[in-house]
Amino acid sequence: MSLRHALLGLLARGPASGYDLMRTFNTTLSHVWSATQSQVYTDLTRLDTAGQIRIAAEGPRGRKTYEITDAGRRELRHWLLEVEPEGPRRNETLLRVFLLGTVEPDEARDFLLAREAVARRRHEEYVALDEKTEWSDNALALYGRLTLEWGKRLTAMHADWSVWAVAELDKARGKTSMKRD
Amino acid sequence: MSLRHALLGLLARGPASGYDLMRTFNTTLSHVWSATQSQVYTDLTRLDTAGQIRIAAEGPRGRKTYEITDAGRRELRHWLLEVEPEGPRRNETLLRVFLLGTVEPDEARDFLLAREAVARRRHEEYVALDEKTEWSDNALALYGRLTLEWGKRLTAMHADWSVWAVAELDKARGKTSMKRD
């Protein structure tokens, strides 16, 4: 249900085409709310039919620029402020951690070390993105910055947790952890 | 695709019925991998058809106790160690943060404060669960403990981030944050 709200939210910031929106989902929003090209176009059609967006202009190559309507703004506002957000109900990595007892401790250890590496890599990416971005002081930039900071903190937490988890695993095996550094 | 693997993973730890598994998803695993009753039963049938689990015993009230087969163990192991886990591609709360520029700053502020409250409440729940649980020293308990610790760290991070975010918002409004405490 939320891709529609994401589309409304992006269109609330200004008119855009399906192609523009699709690129936003594949870049800026890729770790926040991902969507396929296919889904973007079908949901735009549905929002149009529902009267929450409308075609503002048509350009070359069949380009359709959409804009949000008043009904769309009302729906967006309602969803944003009056509907309780749902926390994530699934985390594939965490599921695997929970099931790690079904493989050998050495294999579990490698798995955890791989998680640490992935988390550090993503953390570096976020830091680099933060540094290279010139954050203007408008509201748009502010909330983008808050979102990115969340990613930085999440990945830092994940890396720290992985290190701790490997240590706990080693402890449980009655073996001192002397592999790091 | 992963509910099947979750089922295999749980059955790798010992035989269980659909009802048993369903309860695990609604309790222990509710923040890790949630599933509805409906889905558990349909996927158990599919795993049975695929030869990855089999009916070990039938009990009263039509109860079917399933057990994992060798083919099932192979598939579980393959998924666990050879398939790269996918990071979460969607975070509804974060999507809303990103779109918070479309409402008034006061409303955005309330939204962030509400996130902090939710994060603190869940953190307390995890801490309480950790304290009341008697962690035996087998492998099963170890990985459950690692998972719970992740939840504790995530919720702590989330609460801290919320406080920071409110401060950033206040800063951007050129107004000193004197509302907290």
Place this chain on the structure above:
DNA sequence: CCCTCCATGTAAGTCGTTACATGATTGT
């Protein structure tokens, strides 16, 4: 006897992904 919990299943519908299909425009 009745309520709660145990226990399983099906049907309809939504959401999301992958693959297919097509074509215009711009830059080199």
Place this chain on the structure above:
DNA sequence: ACAATCATGTAACGACTTACATGGAGGG
């Protein structure tokens, strides 16, 4: 000319949710 990018759409399938439907067993 050719490649890359812009630009939109549909079809098939898989994952997941909600609702419907049924009934046995055990405890008070």
